[in-house]
Amino acid sequence: MGQNRIHHHHRGFIANLGYFFTRWGATGHAPLSNMFEFTTAFGMTLVAGFIVIYALYKTPVVGMVVLPVALLIIAFASMFPSEVSPLIPALQSNWLAIHVSTVVLAEGVLAISAAAGLIYLLKVVDLNKKSKQRFWLEAIMYSLVLVVGFVVASSYFTLTGYQSDFTYVDKEGAAAEITYHMPAIFGMHEYEQLSEDKMTPLMETPAVVNAGKLTTVTWSLIVGTILYWLIRLIARKRIAAIFKPFVKNVNLQLMDEIGYRAVIIGFPLFSLGALIFAMIWAQIAWSRFWGWDPKEVWALVTWLFYAAYLHLRLGKGWHGEKSAWLGVIGFAIIMFNLVAVNLIIAGLHSYA
Amino acid sequence: MEKIQCQCGHLNPPGTVLCEACGRSLTEKEQKSKLVDMRYEGTARRSQTYNKSIIDKIWNFFSSVKVGVSLIVLLLVAAAIGTILPQKAYIPATTAAEIKAYYTDVYGSVGRVYHFLGFHDMYSSFWFILLVGLLAISLIVASLDRFVPLYRSLKNQRVLRHISFMNKQRIFADGPGADDSLQKAEAKLKELKYKVTTDKNGLLAEKGRFSRWGPYVNHIGLIIFLFGVMLRMMPGFYVDESLWLREGETRAIPEAPGYSLESKGFELETYTGEDDEAVFNEAIDRVGSVAKNYQTDIVLYQKPEDSLPGATDLEKVKESSIRVNEPLKFDGYAIYQMDFRLDELKAMKFQLTNKETEESLGELTIDLINPEKTYEFENGATVNLLGYYPDFSGFENGEPQTATPLPNNPGFLVEMKTPETPDGETSFITIKNTVEPFGENQYKLAFQAAETRDVSGLTIRKDRTLPILGLGGLIFMIGVAQGMYFNHRRFWIQQKADGEILLAGHTNKNWFGLKKDLDQVTEYASLPAYVDQQEEIEKAEKLESEEQS
Numbered sequence A: 001m002g003q004n005r006i007h008h009h010h011r012g013f014i015a016n017l018g019y020f021f022t023r024w025g026a027t028g029h030a031p032l033s034n035m036f037e038f039t040t041a042f043g044m045t046l047v048a049g050f051i052v053i054y055a056l057y058k059t060p061v062v063g064m065v066v067l068p069v070a071l072l073i074i075a076f077a078s079m080f081p082s083e084v085s086p087l088i089p090a091l092q093s094n095w096l097a098i099h100v101s102t103v104v105l106a107e108g109v110l111a112i113s114a115a116a117g118l119i120y121l122l123k124v125v126d127l128n129k130k131s132k133q134r135f136w137l138e139a140i141m142y143s144l145v146l147v148v149g150f151v152v153a154s155s156y157f158t159l160t161g162y163q164s165d166f167t168y169v170d171k172e173g174a175a176a177e178i179t180y181h182m183p184a185i186f187g188m189h190e191y192e193q194l195s196e197d198k199m200t201p202l203m204e205t206p207a208v209v210n211a212g213k214l215t216t217v218t219w220s221l222i223v224g225t226i227l228y229w230l231i232r233l234i235a236r237k238r239i240a241a242i243f244k245p246f247v248k249n250v251n252l253q254l255m256d257e258i259g260y261r262a263v264i265i266g267f268p269l270f271s272l273g274a275l276i277f278a279m280i281w282a283q284i285a286w287s288r289f290w291g292w293d294p295k296e297v298w299a300l301v302t303w304l305f306y307a308a309y310l311h312l313r314l315g316k317g318w319h320g321e322k323s324a325w326l327g328v329i330g331f332a333i334i335m336f337n338l339v340a341v342n343l344i345i346a347g348l349h350s351y352a
Numbered sequence B: 001m002e003k004i005q006c007q008c009g010h011l012n013p014p015g016t017v018l019c020e021a022c023g024r025s026l027t028e029k030e031q032k033s034k035l036v037d038m039r040y041e042g043t044a045r046r047s048q049t050y051n052k053s054i055i056d057k058i059w060n061f062f063s064s065v066k067v068g069v070s071l072i073v074l075l076l077v078a079a080a081i082g083t084i085l086p087q088k089a090y091i092p093a094t095t096a097a098e099i100k101a102y103y104t105d106v107y108g109s110v111g112r113v114y115h116f117l118g119f120h121d122m123y124s125s126f127w128f129i130l131l132v133g134l135l136a137i138s139l140i141v142a143s144l145d146r147f148v149p150l151y152r153s154l155k156n157q158r159v160l161r162h163i164s165f166m167n168k169q170r171i172f173a174d175g176p177g178a179d180d181s182l183q184k185a186e187a188k189l190k191e192l193k194y195k196v197t198t199d200k201n202g203l204l205a206e207k208g209r210f211s212r213w214g215p216y217v218n219h220i221g222l223i224i225f226l227f228g229v230m231l232r233m234m235p236g237f238y239v240d241e242s243l244w245l246r247e248g249e250t251r252a253i254p255e256a257p258g259y260s261l262e263s264k265g266f267e268l269e270t271y272t273g274e275d276d277e278a279v280f281n282e283a284i285d286r287v288g289s290v291a292k293n294y295q296t297d298i299v300l301y302q303k304p305e306d307s308l309p310g311a312t313d314l315e316k317v318k319e320s321s322i323r324v325n326e327p328l329k330f331d332g333y334a335i336y337q338m339d340f341r342l343d344e345l346k347a348m349k350f351q352l353t354n355k356e357t358e359e360s361l362g363e364l365t366i367d368l369i370n371p372e373k374t375y376e377f378e379n380g381a382t383v384n385l386l387g388y389y390p391d392f393s394g395f396e397n398g399e400p401q402t403a404t405p406l407p408n409n410p411g412f413l414v415e416m417k418t419p420e421t422p423d424g425e426t427s428f429i430t431i432k433n434t435v436e437p438f439g440e441n442q443y444k445l446a447f448q449a450a451e452t453r454d455v456s457g458l459t460i461r462k463d464r465t466l467p468i469l470g471l472g473g474l475i476f477m478i479g480v481a482q483g484m485y486f487n488h489r490r491f492w493i494q495q496k497a498d499g500e501i502l503l504a505g506h507t508n509k510n511w512f513g514l515k516k517d518l519d520q521v522t523e524y525a526s527l528p529a530y531v532d533q534q535e536e537i538e539k540a541e542k543l544e545s546e547e548q549s
Ligand code: HEM
Pocket: A304, A307, A310, A311, A314, B062, B063, B064, B065, B066, B067, B068, B069, B071, B072, B135, B136, B138, B139, B142, B143, B146, B212, B214, B215, B216, B218, B219, B222, B480, B483, B484
């Protein structure tokens, strides 16, 4: 199976690259300026990271985790508006493209350490005994299913063309409008529903909460949780246990080494893209190289996290399972920066 | 403390773990362990040797990686907490009281606690800066503690090591070899770009030693960067000013002595969605208009060097435009297009009119930035501007007030004298209405038209620390690349008189790569098969734990 799959994958990757450059041609800028474009690119670089590691270690098993996750990320990306957006003046800089493409590439490579870590954990964690490790490993599986839940819920309501309009009062006290694309579970602050025959919100939220996004999250949770339990009912075991047989023959030492190697390759790239290039661009566009805005801070947090990882690895005690957990946590931080900081925290800030 | 004499006769500095000359273990702990600890070549590190005086204790504290990692993690957590709610620089409030009220009003009790704990100004808080300072100290101490002994020991390496050094390396082999094994191994290792030194019956092959300096180089880069950041607090290194410049206006550039800037015009372009912008139509429809360009066309002037103090003659330096992402640069300064105000009032035109007959005595134009005091008409009538309130905000104790110096809502207190009314009539005029404080007037100033113009919000920066920060960043990148994209590999090989081969291998990273090299050498030179002793130990431990359970 190994060889075939890999070749397939290269082909998929090239098709993906083709798409990337076509889009570049159409818009006149590198397609890295909105959530859809950035996240799709991340799916691509994840595969690129796998290709690099595969070239070094010839381990198809890493692909077993990376490829489905990359697919999931691209499916996730496709739920966002895919229109090509014009660039506001601050974004019209070559440094932006240089900065963002280095960052996604670095994140793709760093994510490989999470994939290797996950395989490591799938093999070593004992699923027959109750333990913290067993709980968290299953939590990782559950969160992957939640992404599927989001994709399924979004696709369903998009295909059925669900739409419901509201007016509300925002946190600054101004009147505003919003369109929900999923049945409103939560209503915006002092909302009034304009559309008839549509589900009325069960609950109103305070002004600082974006009830529209909360509704989307809740639907994803509901659908994802149903899916999760369906899978468990059908398989009659934990999801982690479903994958366990596939990793039976994995060389743990090699997985540990791959996880570490991915960080070693990714860390300098990340430093260059997320800090140095970002600072150069910010200096040119915003007149200051650093402004402590949430995106910047989370890039710093990610960087500090991997610095801590590298220093912990200097001692023997953190090799193996602990490193594997750290690899997975690193990926969680990257995803948090991509999803939560873009969609939730940035939305809380008045300048966004 | 005394020097430690090894069995081989070499005198080692106190604190040495592995003899500098032959590699024998010198401490009891090291003698008992199955594998030697090769991290710093078993050299004497200050922090591992002295622990008496208070200075020793402080040194040891900062040199510990545990402490370093804790500092990194604390900073990481603090930085993350600062993003839960917006920092004070990003909220629409300026005074301390307004800021406090904003957090409570908008975010409720969470906001109150956040503000109370000082998290709203996390990154300039005392303890955040303290953490960064401690991190810098730790970086310096930890690096010195390790670099000096490591450098010495790698510089003075011997080829022949004691067997107890060899057989406690992670990669180890012993067994019979061929007659020419040593020569062939040397040839193959050279082909693999190793630097080989030989001594009697042994060889030392080494590759990529420079990568061992990577961490120290990158730490130096970080320290230079932090030093640069500190420097910007010193006067003269850093200028951050703003300037509102109106179309047609020439103003002195703040903090840039001798320089002035004239605005020829401000321009705001939005995407039209036409022609080759048609691809953006969907997005433009969804979000409304999208800005494409902000631009101020400027002329930069400088006072000639030989000009007298107080003289107003200016020399043109250059004419260009400032756009977002394309600041104007001169003499170490950079001017950025940051903000704008469209259609600010520039001047207002009035007619002096007889209220009853509607007959006009003529027009006057009041410049809202530099109004004149008196306006004269052909037939001898005059209008005196007694008071000008550019941003009229109401009366206080009968006095008109202005909220800002910007002409947002101009108010004029005027005295009108005509041949008919030589004593003068007083009137207070604003855009919305006219007040006649001393009774009914015969004449009025009737509003005719207003002229507007755009204002560019510019930021003036000078940052003399940028070269230092850039240098720090560059050195950091060189250091990480050096330490992470390269690694240090070594093999020690000895052949005894009876043909028996002893082989040991070590690398600071990438054992996978080391083994790949060794596989080639082993095959070519018919060396005995090697074992990865760490893997053996782990396997044994695992077996043991499985048997117990
Ligand atoms: C944000 C701050 C820091 C960054 C980005 C950083 C970066 C690095 C990197 C990239 C390495 C190389 C790791 C490897 O090759 O595996 C390293 C090694 C090291 N760092 Fe740091 N470091 C930081 C702070 C510190 C601090 C505070 C200490 C204090 C204890 C420290 C002590 C060390 C030590 C002892 C090494 C190993 C040196 C060697 O192997 O020869 N670092 N650092």
